[in-house]
Amino acid sequence: QQPVQSPQAVILREGEDAVINCSSSKALYSVHWYRQKHGEAPVFLMILLKGGEQKGHEKISASFNEKKQQSSLYLTASQLSYSGTYFCGTYGSSNTGKLIFGQGTTLQVKP
Amino acid sequence: DARVTQTPRHKVTEMGQEVTMRCQPILGHNTVFWYRQTMMQGLELLAYFRNRAPLDDSGMPKDRFSAEMPDATLATLKIQPSEPRDSAVYFCASGIGTRNEQFFGPGTRLTVL
Secondary structure, three states, X not given: OOOEEEOOEEEEXXXXXXXXXXXXXXXXXXXXXXXXOOOOOXXXXXXXXXXXXXXEOOOEEEEEEOOOOEEEEEEOOOOHHHOEEEEEEEEOOOOOOOEEEOOOEEEEEEX | OOOOEEEOXXXXXXXXXXXXXXXXXXXXXXXXXXXXXXXXXXXXXXXXXXXXXXXXXXXXXXXXXXXXXXXXXXXXXXXXXXXHHHOEEEEEEEEOOOOOOXXXXXXXXXXXX
């Protein structure tokens, strides 16, 4: 089951904050976040693990609520370079390496 | 600067032709993933390998797609025969283990006429 991301699109001014949500109907074991700029490949941002361990980006933070089966990505004081499409990815079960990506959230940061 | 490389970067072919895409994972990475990206379906996992062994290819149309790793430095994705609905960007990614960060290649943009 594909995780659901919200919102689908966000337009910000530089310096503003944004939150992107990712929710799953199944139990989450970990959540990956990637950013893809137009015409480029996805680039890893962060992994959130059960128990709160977090690995990844310095300027972007995220939360992982296992009970609610949700993760949120927090982009604070956004910069023009933050523009792109953000994908969350989840695993369908504990014993698979098959990462299932959400449909993406497009973020546009304007000057 | 270690990177995943993919060839070709662009491919235009006619329906019915065979297409082969190649991927060189980052040296030392033991896991390779193949993804397909389209506007309608998003980013879909087609298959992945660990230590050159296929672990899951449930995302691939079995009758026309095949994925292999002839050696640790080369992964291939073949489509035979190709169809217009196969038009997409195909990404290869590599990593260490199956649940860690994945490093994506630049992709192969395939157009089947």
